[in-house]
Amino acid sequence: MNTTQLKQWLTELAAVIADNRDELSKLDQALGDGDHGINMHRGFQAVLAELPNIKEEDEPAALLQKVATILISKVGGASGPLYGTAFLRMSAACKGKQTLDDETMVVALKQAAEGIAQRGKAAPGEGTLLDVWSTVANEARETGMDWNQLESSAREGMEATKDMVVKRGRGAILGEQSVGHIDPGAVSSYYLFKTLCNTMKGSE
Amino acid sequence: MKKLLNDPNQLVSDFLDGFTAVHTSQLKRLPNSNVVVRKQPKTDKVGVISGGGSGHEPAHAGYVGYGMLDAAVCGEVFTSPGADQFLAAIEAANQGKGVLLVIKNYNGDRMNAEMAMEMAEAQGIQTEMVVVNDDVAVADPAQRRGIAGTVLVHKIAGACAETGASLPKVKEVVEKAISRIRSMSLALTPCSLPGVDQPSFALAEDEMEVGIGIHGERGMYREKVAPSQEIAQLLVSKVAAELPGSDPLAVLINGMGSTPLVEQYSFARDVLAELDKQSYKIHSTYVGDYMTSLDMAGISLTLFVVDEELAPYLQAEARTVQWQS
Numbered sequence: 001m002n003t004t005q006l007k008q009w010l011t012e013l014a015a016v017i018a019d020n021r022d023e024l025s026k027l028d029q030a031l032g033d034g035d036h037g038i039n040m041h042r043g044f045q046a047v048l049a050e051l052p053n054i055k056e057e058d059e060p061a062a063l064l065q066k067v068a069t070i071l072i073s074k075v076g077g078a079s080g081p082l083y084g085t086a087f088l089r090m091s092a093a094c095k096g097k098q099t100l101d102d103e104t105m106v107v108a109l110k111q112a113a114e115g116i117a118q119r120g121k122a123a124p125g126e127g128t129l130l131d132v133w134s135t136v137a138n139e140a141r142e143t144g145m146d147w148n149q150l151e152s153s154a155r156e157g158m159e160a161t162k163d164m165v166v167k168r169g170r171g172a173i174l175g176e177q178s179v180g181h182i183d184p185g186a187v188s189s190y191y192l193f194k195t196l197c198n199t200m201k202g203s204e
Numbered sequence: 205m206k207k208l209l210n211d212p213n214q215l216v217s218d219f220l221d222g223f224t225a226v227h228t229s230q231l232k233r234l235p236n237s238n239v240v241v242r243k244q245p246k247t248d249k250v251g252v253i254s255g256g257g258s259g260h261e262p263a264h265a266g267y268v269g270y271g272m273l274d275a276a277v278c279g280e281v282f283t284s285p286g287a288d289q290f291l292a293a294i295e296a297a298n299q300g301k302g303v304l305l306v307i308k309n310y311n312g313d314r315m316n317a318e319m320a321m322e323m324a325e326a327q328g329i330q331t332e333m334v335v336v337n338d339d340v341a342v343a344d345p346a347q348r349r350g351i352a353g354t355v356l357v358h359k360i361a362g363a364c365a366e367t368g369a370s371l372p373k374v375k376e377v378v379e380k381a382i383s384r385i386r387s388m389s390l391a392l393t394p395c396s397l398p399g400v401d402q403p404s405f406a407l408a409e410d411e412m413e414v415g416i417g418i419h420g421e422r423g424m425y426r427e428k429v430a431p432s433q434e435i436a437q438l439l440v441s442k443v444a445a446e447l448p449g450s451d452p453l454a455v456l457i458n459g460m461g462s463t464p465l466v467e468q469y470s471f472a473r474d475v476l477a478e479l480d481k482q483s484y485k486i487h488s489t490y491v492g493d494y495m496t497s498l499d500m501a502g503i504s505l506t507l508f509v510v511d512e513e514l515a516p517y518l519q520a521e522a523r524t525v526q527w528q529s
Contacts, residue, residue: 025400033282033419034397034404042213042280069288072319076257076283078312081319084287119315169311173342173349173421 001100001200003060007051009199010067014044016191027184031171036079036184043075043083060100064091078169079185082116082129089115102145106137113137120168127164127171127178129185132157136193147197154193158186205396205403212399216258216280223265227525230269238278238285239293240265250365250374251275251297254306254358255290256313257282259397260418262526263355263495271522271529272362273306281397281498282419284312290320294329302330302371304378306357308350309337332375334361338387338506340446341415341424349417352458352495353385353506356518359527363520381514386446388439389504390414391460392429395497414438418460418497432467436474439505444482449509452487453479454518456506461496463503468492471503487515494526 017024017040024037047070054063064087072084093108094100100108113133117123124134135157136150143149159182166178169185209215216238224233224240232243239255254264255277264276274297279285294303303324307317314335321331337345338353360381364374391413394403397420404420407413412435415424430438447453457472459465472491479486487510495504510518522529 029404033421034400035281035283038399039280039283072316073286073288076279076286076312076316078284078310078315080284080286080312081315084319119319120311173347173417 001060001105002056002098003054003058003063004056005199005203006060006063007054008203009196010044010047010051012199013192013195014048016195017041017044017188020187020191024184024188027182027187030181031166031174031178031183032169035077036188039075039077039079040188043071043080046070046074059094059096059098061091061094061097064088064094078120079129079188082120082185085115085119086112086133105145106140109133109137109140122168125164126167127161127183128166128168129183129189131161131164131183132186132189132193135160147200151194151197154190154197158182158190161186205401207398209398215398216278219258219261220265220278230523230525231265234292234296237292238289239275239296240268240278241275241293241296242268242270244270246299248301249299249368250301250371251294251299251303252306252358252361252365252374253277253290253293253297253303254354255279255285255293256308256310257284257419259395259498260495262493264358266526267355267358267362267524269522269524271366271520272358272524272527284310284316287316287319287323290317291323294320294324294331295327298324298329302332304361304365304371304374305331305333306354306361306378307333307335308354309335309348310350330371332371334375334378334382336382336385338382338385339389339417340386340443341388351387351389351418351506352456352504353387353508355458355494355527356385356454356456356506356508357381359522360514360517362522363517366520377513377517381508381517384448384509384511384514385506386443387456387504387506388442389416389418389460389502390435390439391416391423391497391500391502393462393501395420395461395500397498412502416497416500416502418495420497420500432471433474435503436471436478439503440475440478440482443505443507444479444484447507447509449511451509451511452485454487454508454510455479455489456494456508457489457491458495458504458506459493460500460502460504461493462499462501465492468503475505488518
């Protein structure tokens with residue numbers, strides 16, 4: 001994976017977030033305050049606006065760090081620091097490499113998931129976006145970078161949050177009432193991996 | 205929903221421009237940020253900052269000034285500001301004696317503030333954070349949200365910092381205050397976010413939502429709207445049950461945005477009567493819109509068990525747009 005592919009991925013992701021922003025906010029109304037779509041859209045539009053300034057010869061790590069800074073600044077809420085931390089950790093794992101090989105990607109995903117857990121003081125199974133990131137990171141470690149497999153792992157991670165009692169974030173206040181609601185951050189994370197897998201499958 | 209605005213995405217920025225233009229002798233907006241700071245020169249004291257999502261006006265910008273906050277960080281409506289915004293506020297408030305962050309117990313606020321503190325510490329700025337969790341509607345103390353009681357925390361923190369106390373001392377006093385403040389809210393109508401078509405939850409004409417947060421979150425349960433006296437009894441019983449100690453009470457009756465003062469003061473009468481019936485001593489009472497939820501109609505009750513150490517801080521002089529004493 002190189003900077004050009006990263007740019008393609010982020011462009012598609014911004015479009016998918018834009019198309020689904022109302023759905024994301026609606027999911028958030030059940031568990032939180034109903035602005036996840038608005039916040040993610042604001043963040044990824046800012047990422048999109050930055051992409052023309054990124055040159056193909058720039059290192060992937062530099063782009064990932066730029067994305068982290070933008071998301072931390074523009075998304076706000078809980079999603080800003082969580083997504084920002086994920087991109088910061090991926091950037092750190094990719095430093096010094098012009099092209100990211102599978103081994104680097106596995107490490108980057110693992111460290112991103114660990115970063116989210118640390119920042120959010122969360123564990124898998126608590127009904128958050130971490131359930132998507134940790135499922136994908138584990139799958140990548142076990143079976144390598146199989147893009148079809150990773151996409152279905154992301155979907156499984158997202159769908160699993162529906163049956164969980166939410167333990168972190170505003171949804172946690174609802175306790176048992178949170179069961180039956182899919183986590184909006186898990187859905188946006190699924191879009192992130194779905195578009196990543198699409199980009200990579202398209203360029204194979 | 206009809207709103208008086210230009211563009212929902214510009215509302216907070218337009219608000220900050222207007223607020224600092226109107227109160228130009230007292231306040232200014234930091235360039236390229238959503239941070240409001242005091243215009244007066246810095247003094248030798250601990251900086252106190254607060255913030256979070258907007259939509260709670262006059263919190264938090266209304267409490268920037270002598271005796272309360274040095275800076276308010278204003279996120280998008282109901283959305284925690286980013287870590288870079290908190291960092292800008294920390295840098296502005298730092299006068300060499302460190303900065304105390306007053307944060308409400310929401311994951312987003314905590315995480316962004318923590319990231320900003322890490323960045324500030326890397327620059328050599330000493331920071332501490334206190335987390336307000338006064339909302340007894342939530343059973344689990346670890347999950348309790350920060351609501352209107354936060355304003356009283358600002359008052360204590362600001363007054364203590366103004367004495368020149370050290371950062372550890374200010375933190376200690378503020379944590380003591382937090383441990384003695386309890387609140388609970390209810391809504392008669394939901395609120396509606398700028399740019400969002402439907403209200404935050406659906407409520408029938410004859411229903412009230414009990415135990416709401418300040419971001420249009422659903423409450424703990426709903427029931428038929430009752431007369432003010434019964435609502436006063438309900439909130440007093442829920443909040444008083446969680447009070448530590450028997451010192452006199454500071455009482456804060458807070459409108460959620462669309463409840464007129466005539467109803468707030470009528471409700472205050474009922475609350476004071478109920479507290480009197482239960483033999484509580486009253487230290488002081490505050491009524492008005494202190495921590496709102498946009499256009500929500502509703503009320504919150506905060507009770508603060510004030511002792512001899514804390515009372516002077518509550519009464520100390522403050523000169524801010526919303527709080528003057």
